[in-house]
Amino acid sequence: MANKKNNNYISKDKIGNNYVSKKQLVKSNDGREMKDNDGINEKNTSSKNIILSVKNASYRYSDASENDYALKDVSFDFESGKIYAVRGRSGTGKTTLLSLISGLERCTEGEIIFDGKSLKDMNLDKYRNSDIGIVFQSYNLLPFMTASENIILSMDANGLKIKNKKEKAIELMEKVGLKESYANRKVLRLSGGEQQRVAIARSLSYNPKMIIADEPTGNLDKQTESEILDIFKKLAHEENKCVIIVTHSQNVCDAVDVIYDLKKVKEENKEV
Amino acid sequence: MFILKNAWISIKRNKGRNILIGIIILIIACACTITLAIKNTAEDLINSYKSAYDKEVTISFDRANMMKDFDPSQIEGRENAREKFDNIASYTIDDVKSFADSNYIESYYYTYSVGLNGNNIEKAEIELNNNMSNGFGRGKANNMSLTDFTLTGYSSVTAMSEFINGTYTMNEITDNAWDIAFDGNYVFINQELADYNNLDLNDKIKLETDNGNIYEFEIIGIFKENEEGNGEPMSMFSNSANTLVTNADAVANITNSEEINATINPTFIINSYDNVEKLQNEFYQKGLDENFVLQTNEEEATSGVSSIENINSFATTFLTLTLIIGGIVLFVINMINIRERKYEIGVLRTIGISKFKLTMQFVSELVIVSVVALILGAGIGAVSSKGVSNSLLASEINSSNERDEEIGKNFGGPNMNGGMFDRGDRGEMRGKGMPVIEAYDSIDAVVDIKVLLELLGIGLSLVLVSSIASMVSIERFTPLTILKERS
Structure with missing residues (x-):
């Protein structure tokens, strides 16, 4: 495990991130910094390269009562070149947080700042098809399309103007470990791992600054999980992307640079 | 894209x-x-x-209104009805001109009819009663005596030509007939009458009033019926063999020079059928007796x-x-x-x-x-x-x-289109x-x-x-x- 972490930081060092800590940081949504396994906390926050800040974000469903929050007063920062895990038990608001930072929902209170701009002031459709890529546990590919068509669809949604989109799609597929011959296969003929690779390739099609993944390895075996995580690590550490993974998986948590722990709102209230 | x-x-x-x-x-x-x-x-x-079609309005006698208080079983009732009938105010040409001065009316014309006897011609013996088809119940028609001929004068050359060309076919006509038709005593006569009296174009006919005064008219056209009477009762009334068509001034000359009763039948061309009720009220205000009502040709205009x-x-x-x-x-x-x-x-x-x-x-x-x-x-x-x-x-x-035939059978007649229209086999109205x-x-x-x-x-x-x-x-x-x- 220690080797793995060291490897991670070697990668980060290569791309010049100013990390003081060489250990994994664990923070919780109640604002407390928790000790990691080795009891060392993150330091030197002034030199952070923050791409996304969640500032006192709360979310309450429209049909919920006044104090019934799905997510309450959460503040996290996400930096480029790092891979994050957002973890928590069921009902802690992981998916809600993901939907807020991916622009699928808007905060009821607080705000989310992406690259210096509040999401409140941004066109969220444009945000989703330019600035971030989203990867889901169930892949969410269009089953009636081939692997390359799914990727091209995303390029089209972005309005990307390149001559040979299929060539670009194949290039992306190869980047995530899929052979060219998969390009013309209907996605339903691909395995779970292959579909997830296509989903990742799709999310990279317009070269976003941030990848948000919701349980991306939840449906995959350990070997495939490991391969998928490697892809994410490369994207973070070699291409300076910010990768946020919402997960239950300890394997994923072990692989990331920073873990954000979400606690149930009610529990938190009790603690307060 | x-x-x-x-x-x-x-x-x-x-x-x-x-x-x-x-x-x-x-x-x-x-x-x-x-x-x-x-x-x-x-x-x-x-x-x-x-x-x-022109949107036409004519003045009709409102028989239902007239008879509403009439009780035939009571002598008093009959006398009241007669008195009422005698007191109906008829309308004159001046009245017609006054009526026509309305925003609802685009144009108008009238026919002026008088009953005369022949002096050098005899009436064609076809018609049962030539006056029955003319202005019955209108104006002074109730006082008109039975005569051989009806001289009908038109106030407008267009109305006259439409009448002749619409209802009849012109058999013979002088070259300048329409130029002179309104300049004096000129008439168009029926072919049957011409045949009966061996008359031809430019012949002169003499007509006599009940007072014995004679008026001479020159024939400038001879028309014939479009269809021969088919034996139906209504067609007999409509036969116009003894109707002579002239201009209104010629008739006015006769009626002005002696005490003689004539019938005025005005036709008003209106701009919309929707205004008929307003127009009728306007007529009443201008002096039209309330036993008269306005009738339109809307039904005829749409029946085809x-x-x-x-x-x-x-x-x-x-x-x-x-x-x-x-x-x-x-x-x-x-x-x-x-x-x-x-x-x-x-x-x-x-x-x-x-x-x-x-x-x-x-x-x-x-x-x-x-x-x-x-x-x-x-x-x-x-x-x-x-x-x-x-x-x-x-x-x-x-x-x-089939509906028409069924109604005809039920009511004992060949059809029930009324007196205004006969429906031919080929849909001719x-x-x-x-x-x-x-x-x-x-x-x-x-x-x-x-x-x-x-x-x-x-x-x-x-x-x-x-x-x-x-x-x-x-x-x-x-x-x-x-x-x-x-x-």
């Missing part, structure tokens, strides 16, 4: 569903084309038919197109029903379609395709399928509209004739004193640019209405919820 590309991919992917939608739109388009073609053609026919109007009404109803049912069916299919494609909507929204673009994609799919179906439907409709419309009209005429009217027995429902534009409008409206399902769904669906459901 991206929207159209995606729409096309989706159409190809969902062939079955799109063929079903296409067939429904094709049927709607076909039905709409036929009904629109029928409707437009029928409306054109009706309008042109009605525009061929009644079958077409029925077809038009049927077409309108059919079109409305088609659109309502078609719209509902399309809406439901689209609702099902949207539910089936909820996941797709979720994915597309997640990858950042805006609601607008997504809605446009769904609408585009429907528009592409609709346009193809509309073109095919318009083609099929264009080919079949003529046949369908004529078949409908033939069926309508048949059932109308003939008004007494009105132009010969050809009732329509065919309708060439044409699919023209107007029909095509209307069809396009209807098609696009249907597409939009049925797209409301997708628009609302796309607006309501939150991508995350959709994807969660799927997961």
Whole structure:
């Protein structure tokens, strides 16, 4: 495990991130910094390269009562070149947080700042098809399309103007470990791992600054999980992307640079 | 481009569903084309038919009003009725001119009729009573004595020529007849009268009043009936062998020079049938006795197109029903379609395709399928509209004739079209004193640019209405919820 972490930081060092800590940081949504396994906390926050800040974000469903929050007063920062895990038990608001930072929902209170701009002031459709890529546990590919068509669809949604989109799609597929011959296969003929690779390739099609993944390895075996995580690590550490993974998986948590722990709102209230 | 590309991919992917939608739109388009073609053609026919008529108003005696207090069992009642009848104020030419000075009236003319006896001619022995068809119950007609001839003077050359050319056929006419017809004592006479008295053009006839004064008229035209009397009672009344047609001044000269009763029959050309009641009140204010009422020729003007109007009404109803049912069916299919494609909507929204673009994609799919179906439907409709419309009209005429025959049988007469019209075998409507009217027995429902534009409008409206399902769904669906459901 220690080797793995060291490897991670070697990668980060290569791309010049100013990390003081060489250990994994664990923070919780109640604002407390928790000790990691080795009891060392993150330091030197002034030199952070923050791409996304969640500032006192709360979310309450429209049909919920006044104090019934799905997510309450959460503040996290996400930096480029790092891979994050957002973890928590069921009902802690992981998916809600993901939907807020991916622009699928808007905060009821607080705000989310992406690259210096509040999401409140941004066109969220444009945000989703330019600035971030989203990867889901169930892949969410269009089953009636081939692997390359799914990727091209995303390029089209972005309005990307390149001559040979299929060539670009194949290039992306190869980047995530899929052979060219998969390009013309209907996605339903691909395995779970292959579909997830296509989903990742799709999310990279317009070269976003941030990848948000919701349980991306939840449906995959350990070997495939490991391969998928490697892809994410490369994207973070070699291409300076910010990768946020919402997960239950300890394997994923072990692989990331920073873990954000979400606690149930009610529990938190009790603690307060 | 991206929207159209995606729409096309989706159409190809969902062939079955799109063929079903296409067939429904094709049927709607076909039905709409036929009904629109029928409707437009029928409306054109009706309008042109009605525009061929002047909107005429005449003054009639209101017998029902007159008789409402009459109790034949009471001597007193009979006397009261007689007194009332004698006291009815008739109207004069000056009154007619005063009535005509109205905003509702575009123009007017009148006939001025007087009964005279022959001096050097004899009446043709056909007519039962020539005065019975003239102004019965109007003006001073009740006082008019029985005479051999009726001299009818027209105030307008147009009205006179329309009367002669509409009701009769001019057999012979002098070269300058219409130039001099209003310049003195000139008459048009019936061929039967001419034959009976061996009269020819430019012959002079002498007519005598009850007072023994003789007036000479020169014949400038000889007309004959369009159709011989067919033995029906009404045609006997209408026979005008002993009617002499001249100008109103010639009649006025006779009536002014001696105490003689004449009948004035004014006809007012109005701008709209809607104003008749207002006009009647205006007439009353100007002194018209309230035992007179105004009557229009609206019924006559529309009777020739009644079958077409029925077809038009049927077409309108059919079109409305088609659109309502078609719209509902399309809406439901689209609702099902949207539910089936909820996941797709979720994915597309997640990858950042805006609601607008997504809605446009769904609408585009429907528009592409609709346009193809509309073109095919318009083609099929264009080919079949003529046949369908004529078949409908033939069926309508048949059932109308059967109704007439049934009524005729029940009431013991050959038909019950009343005294104003006889319906010929070939749908000819003939008004007494009105132009010969050809009732329509065919309708060439044409699919023209107007029909095509209307069809396009209807098609696009249907597409939009049925797209409301997708628009609302796309607006309501939150991508995350959709994807969660799927997961």
